[in-house]
Amino acid sequence: MAAFALKRYQGQALDALDNYLRAARLTGARAAFESETGYGYNAEPFGETPCVCLRIPTGGGRCVFAMLFKLENGPNVPQQIDAAIR
16 A cells, blocks of 8 residues: 655645644744744734634645644644634
8 A cells, every 4th residue: 555645735734834833832823923924914804813724725635634734733733723822
């Protein structure tokens, strides 16, 4: 059986989300958003909690992406996200 390999854009998206959550735990969500995206934060739509949107195309393996994110980050994903937005 062949090993499963992510496509380049899937790996990049997984890395980007992981980097954002790590930075948010250390510096707060706003600072992490600005440092990871290079864009200023517009507080109007979401208050002080940046909205994270991962763009994966139709048929791009979003379910596989979600499963791998959960596996790599363990059972603490909800707590990590909650801690990142405080």
